[in-house]
Amino acid sequence: GRRGSMSKQSRRDTSNLTPDQVVMCSQFTEFTGASQEVAAMCMGRNHWNIEVAMGAFFDNPAAFAPPPPEVDTGAIMSMFKKYKDEDEEDCIGIDGILQFCSDIDISPDDVRMLVFTFNLQVKSQIKWTQMEWVTGMTRIGCDSAEKVKSKMISLQADLVDPARFKQFYGFAFDMSRADGQKVLELDTAVQVWRMVLKDKFHHLDAWCEFLEKEYKKSITKDTWMLTYDFAVQSNADMTNIDLDSSAWPVVIDEFVEHYRAQK
Secondary structure, three states: OHHHHHHHHHOOOHHHOOHHHHHHHHHHHHHHOOOHHHHHHHHHHOOOOHHHHHHHHHHOHHHHOOOOOOOOHHHHHHHHHHHOOOOOOOEEOHHHHHHHHHHOOOOOOOHHHHHHHHHHOOOOOOOEEHHHHHHHHHHHOOOOHHHHHHHHHHHHHHHHOHHHHHHHHHHHHHHHOOOOOOOEOHHHHHHHHHHHOOOOOOOHHHHHHHHHHHHOOOEOHHHHHHHHHHHHHOOOOOOOOOOOOOOOOHHHHHHHHHHHHHO
16 A cells, blocks of 8 residues: 555656646657656656756666556466467467457457557567567556556557557568568568558558559568558658669569659
8 A cells, every 4th residue: 555655656747747847758759769757757756857867868768767557467367377378388379379469359360469568578479488478568557458558558558659659660561571581472571561561551452452463572670661651751742852863672673663653
């Protein structure tokens, strides 16, 4: 009891800020990618001087991390034991992952599983280590399948922040590569693009079709990341894309030319 009530009070409540302070917190959040709660705490400690506060934050972001939610570590370990691989002691393999998916009612190829593994910060989509599981579940504050289910909405909501989404988008590439491959097979890339850029890219269908019919090559990480920039920047008819003055990769140049030729 006592500790729980104390820690709640020590967390800064952002509802008692002046309107000016709220604006400054938003600017801080925009520049740093930190949460509103962290922004208020950091600004408060630095007398509401935004330059000083941002300097302090970038010098040591960990000092301003909000306290992790309290979880039952024993329960997290029990979950790990339930799902872990029979042959490999310290990891959860494909069977365990499928069992976990079934327990949280989410299919393995649902984008939410990618969001979940992004939050666990795993290195492999088909093998989660004990360390990744324990630290990841603790970080997101979940110690049961039920909690993971109810946490999904806020994990997805976090991706509204463009900087956070871009990290997730890069992670999606790394997770989808075959072992030992630097590039992504085109059919896999198209599948993952359709999953992560749905509703974010006007030309998603045209882009995937162009790649499958005309380009037919694997996708590098560089092309993958620039496709996100292109998706975000291109307007509905691509009139705002100037091929002469920007350094888009060749495949994007070719796509824009192909698209314009068809109009």
